[in-house]
Amino acid sequence: MNERLKAALALILLVLVSAGILAGTNTAVHRIAVHLATAGLQLEDLVAPFSSVIGGDQFAKVREGDVEYRKVFREGEHVGYIIEVSSEGYGFDPIVLIVGAGTDLVVTGVAVLSHDETPGLGGRVFSEENLAQFTGQGGGAEIRFDGVSGATYSSSGVLSGVRKGIGTLAGITGPRQE
Amino acid sequence: MLSRIPKGLFGENPVFRLLLGLCPVLGVTTTAFNGFALGAATALVLLLSNLTVSLVKSLIPGAVRIPAFLVIIATYVSIVDLVMKTFAGALYQALGVFVPLIVVNCLILGRADAFASREGVFPSILDAVGMGLGFTLSITLVGGVRQILSSWFPIFGMPPGAFLALGLLFAAMAVQDGRAADKA
Numbered sequence: 001m002n003e004r005l006k007a008a009l010a011l012i013l014l015v016l017v018s019a020g021i022l023a024g025t026n027t028a029v030h031r032i033a034v035h036l037a038t039a040g041l042q043l044e045d046l047v048a049p050f051s052s053v054i055g056g057d058q059f060a061k062v063r064e065g066d067v068e069y070r071k072v073f074r075e076g077e078h079v080g081y082i083i084e085v086s087s088e089g090y091g092f093d094p095i096v097l098i099v100g101a102g103t104d105l106v107v108t109g110v111a112v113l114s115h116d117e118t119p120g121l122g123g124r125v126f127s128e129e130n131l132a133q134f135t136g137q138g139g140g141a142e143i144r145f146d147g148v149s150g151a152t153y154s155s156s157g158v159l160s161g162v163r164k165g166i167g168t169l170a171g172i173t174g175p176r177q178e
Numbered sequence: 179m180l181s182r183i184p185k186g187l188f189g190e191n192p193v194f195r196l197l198l199g200l201c202p203v204l205g206v207t208t209t210a211f212n213g214f215a216l217g218a219a220t221a222l223v224l225l226l227s228n229l230t231v232s233l234v235k236s237l238i239p240g241a242v243r244i245p246a247f248l249v250i251i252a253t254y255v256s257i258v259d260l261v262m263k264t265f266a267g268a269l270y271q272a273l274g275v276f277v278p279l280i281v282v283n284c285l286i287l288g289r290a291d292a293f294a295s296r297e298g299v300f301p302s303i304l305d306a307v308g309m310g311l312g313f314t315l316s317i318t319l320v321g322g323v324r325q326i327l328s329s330w331f332p333i334f335g336m337p338p339g340a341f342l343a344l345g346l347l348f349a350a351m352a353v354q355d356g357r358a359a360d361k362a
Binding site: 003004006007008010011014015018021022025026029030032033118119120121123 | 237238239241242245246249250252253256257260261263264265270271273274275
């Protein structure tokens with residue numbers, strides 16, 4: 001076997017071993033992380049992000065067809081909705097957001113639950129100031145987002161997520177919204 | 179063999195003598211703790227890399243030495259990156275892109291090529307420990323200097339301040355070396 005072929009095969013073998021190790025590590029780390037997250041989760045942890053996007057004291061889970069969302073009540077009165085959306089960002093894993101909206105489908109708040117964007121770059125999209133841009137938008141009007149330059153994919157991922165959330169809620173709540 | 183450790187710390191200090199791996203020293207030393215964290219991550223990768231390279235050196239054909247070292251280093255950096263992202267999220271955000279950039283830290287590739295690929299396992303481990311400690315100490319020092327000085331001169335907290343701080347430290351070392359040479 002000539003030298004060049006041997007060298008190429010050795011390198012290919014090394015790369016395959018490395019890929020295997022990384023795949024294994026990735027799976028193991030995710031499993032541990034999920035385990036830690038669900039083990040330590042209290043009801044307060046679940047409610048906390050909800051309260052940050054819309055004021056309410058009851059978050060009733062509703063399922064219509066294959067759509068799951070929450071109806072938000074304050075002192076018994078139905079004040080709005082919360083919906084969880086996933087959208088594609090720059091990273092491998094999706095951007096998971098919760099969007100809060102009033103009964104008029106105007107956004108009351110957006111919070112990020114998880115993402116795989118580049119810290120310091122795409123990650124900047126999720127700052128409080130940036131996500132606050134969505135508050136007050138919607139209710140039939142086109143939702144816009146002044147993204148972060150250098151983080152186009154992350155910015156458009158967040159925007160499409162919020163639009164998808166409001167769109168889904170609009171589809172469910174029907175003509176009442178118009 | 180044990181002399182590898184004080185050598186890595188002082189005589190052959192990667193930052194101040196060998197002038198290797200300066201990019202993170204300039205980039206993350208806004209605080210001493212950030213410097214220390216990245217130094218520790220780098221030292222860990224250096225240790226794993228030196229260990230692996232010296233174990234498999236006979237299996238790697240000479241022609242693909244450097245690519246092979248890079249794959250090994252990149253694998254360890256990816257693992258460190260993944261673990262840090264999952265279990266130390268806030269720190270990971272603070273260090274930003276410099277964690278994956280550990281791959282291109284020429285200190286690690288340099289030691290793999292200059293030492294680990296030619297020496298036995300135990301000396302390679304000691305070399306990594308010495309160099310790793312020296313690097314972490316140095317980067318923490320720069321971080322500390324910048325953090326302290328930035329309370330009087332804000333520029334030290336900004337990118338140009340990194341160059342200024344490092345330059346001042348190099349100058350101080352040169353003065354010290356001059357004095358030592360005069361005595362000799």
